[in-house]
Amino acid sequence: MTTKERVAAVDGWFTLDDTDPRLLGNRCTRCGSYFFPKASAFCRNPSCDGTEFEEVPLSNRGTVWSFTTNHYAPPAPYVAADPFEPFSVAAVQLPEEKMVVLGQVADGVDPAMMRVGDEVELVLDTLFEDDDHEYVVWKWKPIEGARSDG
Amino acid sequence: MGDHDVAVLGVGMHPWGKWGRNFVEYGLVAARAALEDAGLEWDDIQFVSGADTIRNGYPGFVSGATFAQALGWQGAPVASSYAACASGATALNAARAQILGGLCDVALVVGADTTPKGFLAPTAGERGDDPDWLRFRLLGATNPTYFALYARRRMELFGATPADFAKVKVKNAAHGLANPNARYRKAVTEDEVMASPVVAEPLRLLDICATSDGAAAVVVSSLDYARHRGGNGAVRVAAISTVTPSYPNAVIEMPDFATDSAAAVPAGPVTFRDAIAQGAYAEAGLGPDDLDLAEVYDLSTALELDWYENIGLCGPGEAEKLVHDGATTIGGRIPVNPSGGLACFGEAVPAQALAQVCEVAWQLRGAAGERQVEGARVGLTVNQGLFGHGSSVILAR
Numbered sequence: 001m002t003t004k005e006r007v008a009a010v011d012g013w014f015t016l017d018d019t020d021p022r023l024l025g026n027r028c029t030r031c032g033s034y035f036f037p038k039a040s041a042f043c044r045n046p047s048c049d050g051t052e053f054e055e056v057p058l059s060n061r062g063t064v065w066s067f068t069t070n071h072y073a074p075p076a077p078y079v080a081a082d083p084f085e086p087f088s089v090a091a092v093q094l095p096e097e098k099m100v101v102l103g104q105v106a107d108g109v110d111p112a113m114m115r116v117g118d119e120v121e122l123v124l125d126t127l128f129e130d131d132d133h134e135y136v137v138w139k140w141k142p143i144e145g146a147r148s149d150g
Numbered sequence: 151m152g153d154h155d156v157a158v159l160g161v162g163m164h165p166w167g168k169w170g171r172n173f174v175e176y177g178l179v180a181a182r183a184a185l186e187d188a189g190l191e192w193d194d195i196q197f198v199s200g201a202d203t204i205r206n207g208y209p210g211f212v213s214g215a216t217f218a219q220a221l222g223w224q225g226a227p228v229a230s231s232y233a234a235c236a237s238g239a240t241a242l243n244a245a246r247a248q249i250l251g252g253l254c255d256v257a258l259v260v261g262a263d264t265t266p267k268g269f270l271a272p273t274a275g276e277r278g279d280d281p282d283w284l285r286f287r288l289l290g291a292t293n294p295t296y297f298a299l300y301a302r303r304r305m306e307l308f309g310a311t312p313a314d315f316a317k318v319k320v321k322n323a324a325h326g327l328a329n330p331n332a333r334y335r336k337a338v339t340e341d342e343v344m345a346s347p348v349v350a351e352p353l354r355l356l357d358i359c360a361t362s363d364g365a366a367a368v369v370v371s372s373l374d375y376a377r378h379r380g381g382n383g384a385v386r387v388a389a390i391s392t393v394t395p396s397y398p399n400a401v402i403e404m405p406d407f408a409t410d411s412a413a414a415v416p417a418g419p420v421t422f423r424d425a426i427a428q429g430a431y432a433e434a435g436l437g438p439d440d441l442d443l444a445e446v447y448d449l450s451t452a453l454e455l456d457w458y459e460n461i462g463l464c465g466p467g468e469a470e471k472l473v474h475d476g477a478t479t480i481g482g483r484i485p486v487n488p489s490g491g492l493a494c495f496g497e498a499v500p501a502q503a504l505a506q507v508c509e510v511a512w513q514l515r516g517a518a519g520e521r522q523v524e525g526a527r528v529g530l531t532v533n534q535g536l537f538g539h540g541s542s543v544i545l546a547r
Contacts, residue, residue: 010278010288033398034411037281045415046397065402066306068298069351074290075271077283089291091299091402098412100402102289111351116306127288137288 009127009135013037015057016136021124022057023101023138029054034097058101060122061143062092065100069111079128079135090140092120106141119143154433156249157376158385158545159256159369160188161508166333166364166495170264173206174220176365177262180501181217184258184367189379192221195369196254198228199245201237201261201500204273213500214241217260227254235447236392236535237261238366238503239543243390245370255375261500262365269293270361270499282405282536289407293449294358296404298350301452305352308467310455315357316343317473318451319493325480326490328520331505333362334494343451357451362496366504368511384547385514387507388436388528391429393540395422404536426540427461427532434544438462441484442526443513445506447533448491458486461532461542480523488513488521503541506531510545 008016013036014023025036028043030050036058043050067090073080088105105111106125120140127137162183164176177200185192200213209216214228227248233240238261245257269292277283285291304310323338338356346355370387371379395403398410400417410417420428431437438461446457455469463484464472472478478486489495489509492502510529512518533541 010284028414031414033414036408044397044410047415066299066303068295068302068353069348070290070292070295071348071350072269072292074286074292074295075269076274077272077276077287078290079287080290087290089289089295089299096413099398099409100400101408102285102291102402102406104289116302 004129004132004134006134006136009137014138016124018124020060021122021138022060023122025056025058025097026053027056028052034058034099036099036101059094059096062094062101062120064114064116064118064120065091065093066116067091067105067111067114088114090120092140104137104139106139109142114142154250155373155386155388156246156370157373158387158511159190159371159376159379160184160186161511162187162367163331163505163508164262164365165331166362166498169363171363173203173262173264173363173365174209174216176264176363177217177260177367178220180262180365180367181221181258181260184369188369190256190369193224195226195256195258197245197248197257198226199241199257199259200228200230201241201259201504202230202232203263203500204232205266206264213260233392233539233541234535234537235497235499235533236503236539236541237500238507239390239533239541240392240539242368242370242387242504242507242543243392246387246390249370249372256369256371258367258369259504260365260367261504263498263500264363265361265498281407285405285407292350293404294350294353296402297358297450297453298353299402300456301353301450304452304455308470310452310470312344312352313340314455314470314473315353315451316340318448318454319343319356321473321479322448322487322491322493325488325521326494329490329494332490332494333360333496353450353452359449359492360496362498364495364498364501364505366501366508368504368507385511386546387543388546389430389433389544391426391433391540391542393425393429394538396420396425403538421460422538422540423456423460423534426534426542427530429540430530430542430544434546436528436544440528441530443485443488443510443523443529445489445491445509445529445531446486448487448493449497451493454486454491457532461530480521485523488518488523503531503533506533507543507545514545514547
């Protein structure tokens with residue numbers, strides 16, 4: 001059995017670290033605004049004239065703002081499993097960064113058990129595979145038994 | 151009557167459908183209909199403003215010139231606008247600016263589209279720096295995915311149910327029955343909506359608008375020109391809002407991966423969707439209580455409910471009650487989407503905002519036939535184009 005090479009489905013957006021995966025955003029060194037994907041050249045806060053950014057790993061936990069399950073295969077460039085399996089997408093509120101970040105929900109999670117307000121954590125999971133590679137992406141995974149009232 | 155008013159001399163459409171022909175052909179039909187409605191000849195037009203389509207090759211990117219060529223070159227200056235779903239309002243605004251700036255007296259605005267089957271997809275190729283490409287690639291986030299996130303949020307915040315969403319479809323389907331330009335002219339029951347296949351939970355096939363071919367055109371002029379020509383000049387454009395969001399935009403927007411961060415600057419109480427209509431009200435010196443009807447962008451049934459609140463028809467969480475009580479049905483307090491809306495049309499992106507304007511113009515003239523809102527004097531359209539394009543037009547007579 002050969003092992004496929006594990007590669008990020010997009011470069012520079014997250015760490016390929018299974019023990020502590022993080023999304024990689026950046027923060028304006030002048031006003032402290034966070035950006036994901038990373039901002040470049042000029043801060044997008046209109047009252048800030050910052051031009052320098054530091055790369056920051058974003059919070060690896062957040063709460064579900066909303067979620068959905070797609071029952072039809074999206075068009076290309078999405079690489080859908082064959083046969084297609086429904087998959088879920090969650091919008092997750094990050095506490096520190098005060099922003100909402102989308103991600104697929106980790107494989108194997110039953111969306112019927114999910115609720116807005118659930119606490120989730122960032123994991124790495126397969127997006128798609130070809131003959132030689134496993135392309136991985138960030139996904140959100142509910143933390144067992146953790147549910148906030150907000 | 152405001153300083154920034156222009157007259158709507160003529161409106162016209164090519165019926166919505168899945169006709170499979172070239173978008174230019176639809177645009178021509180709509181343009182000729184609008185010219186005839188205005189009582190003008192093509193030669194009379196002094197400025198041509200096209201709303202672009204990005205799925206039909208180069209002619210779609212230079213739609214103003216494409217339509218001008220197809221109508222027969224007559225020398226008029228052109229502009230072409232792209233603002234996603236807001237393209238029609240942006241093109242109308244370009245024409246209005248020419249008129250108000252005194253650069254021309256009368257202009258033709260045209261939008262037309264031919265759409266592919268199924269989901270709208272991003273432009274082809276390997277485009278790793280395009281968020282619209284990346285959201286499909288990395289998330290499999292279709293347009294309905296975003297609509298569903300809003301719908302679920304509505305259920306969570308306000309206790310909305312799929313049956314509430316279905317009621318919107320039932321209403322719009324009933325409105326569109328008598329609209330000759332609508333693609334779907336068939337009564338729909340709540341049960342049928344709730345038995346249709348799930349696309350993106352909690353939204354089902356009949357909650358989500360289709361993509362369509364279609365075209366709409368509007369002839370606008372200065373008030374002076376309208377007075378001299380007589381005709382259909384009683385309806386005026388009282389406001390056009392093409393606002394962008396204010397930082398930080400705290401609501402996730404298609405096609406983005408994330409909202410702005412509110413860590414350094416707190417998010418204000420006015421959302422982008424609120425700001426779109428507020429911009430139009432401020433310019434017209436009118437408010438929600440002045441409206442007799444509204445055409446809102448019901449990409450999904452649940453989104454129509456969001457719009458009720460965004461345009462100030464009711465407070466947050468009160469939209470379900472409006473649709474339950476029939477307030478937004480023709481004959482109710484404030485009919486919404488008397489045309490049948492996207493539920494009956496499907497979306498023909500660059501034509502859709504202009505189609506909304508056509509409908510309101512017909513309503514204000516009392517020419518909407520069986521779907522007429524009695525005595526309508528003021529109507530508002532609202533819509534939002536991806537990448538931060540607001541679109542709201544107020545028409546008055």
